[in-house]
Amino acid sequence: MAALSxxxxxxxxxxxVKNNAFGNVRNGGTRPHQGWDLYAPLFTPCYAIADGKIEWARPRGDLGNLVLLRFEHGRQIYWAAYAHLGVIFPAEGALIARNEPIALTGTTGNAASMSGDDLHLHFEIRTMPFPGNxxxxxxxxxxxxxxxxxxxxxxxxxxESRTASGVKGLLVPGVNVLEGP
Ligand SMILES: [Zn+2]
Known part of the structure; x- marks a missing residue:
């Protein structure tokens, strides 16, 4: 099984803060957050976490510009959701290789007021393409x-930096460096 990127x-x-991770982590544990908010300055490149197929690549409600990447992992089918994007590269239906750049981060949807340290990629792992709230x-x-x-x-x-590092799971103070593809 190929590792995820x-x-x-x-x-x-x-x-x-855990409020920006997954779970019922908001409003004192009463409101869900469906994924991770990963800090990212405006127009940070986003990459495919696995080989897969682009099943959605356009705006969708509060999530703004959204990419859904369908992929298989451990014999399960998942969809990686990348939200609030500024720029989307692939078209729907495109087959994508792991580590291919697929988008640039943005502030679309309900992230329009975000700035500074709050700029982020909203990232979900879904078990169906369009779950509810x-x-x-x-x-x-x-x-x-x-x-x-x-x-x-x-x-x-x-x-190329994979060859340069040549290491797996090297622990640098404060930073984990993982190997590439
Ligand atoms: Zn979020």
């Missing part, structure tokens, strides 16, 4: 990645 080059939960039809991304990067930054190298 992380969606950004530098992956860390916005403001390092609440947490149903999603899983905690930490289930697939092992943990949420709160208080740490996961640096995902890709392509």
């Amino acid at each position: 992380w969606p950004l080059a530098h992956n860390t939960i916005r403001r390092q 609440g947490l149903g039809g999603r899983v905690d991304p930490a289930l697939l990645y092992g943990y949420a990067p709160i208080g740490s930054t996961i640096v995902q190298t890709r392509g």
Whole structure:
């Protein structure tokens, strides 16, 4: 089973608080957040976390410009959702390779007022393409990645830098460096 890549080059939960990770983490534990908010300055490149197919690549409600990438992992089918995007690269139906750039982050949908340290990619792992509100039809991304990067930054190298680093899971103070493809 191929490892998943992380969606950004530098992956860390916005403001390092669990309210911006997955679960019933908002309004004192009464309101759900369906994914991770990964801090990202405006127009940060987003990458395919796995080989898969683009099943949605246009605006959708509060999520703004949304990409849904359908992929298989551990014999399960999932959809990675990338939301509030500024620019989307692939067309719907495109077949995408892991680590291919697919979008630039933005402030579309209900992220329009975000700025500074709140700029982010909203990232979900779904078990169906279009679940409703609440947490149903999603899983905690930490289930697939092992943990949420709160208080740490996961640096995902890709392509040529894989050879340069040649290491897997190297722990650098404050930063985890994972190998590329
Ligand atoms: Zn969010």
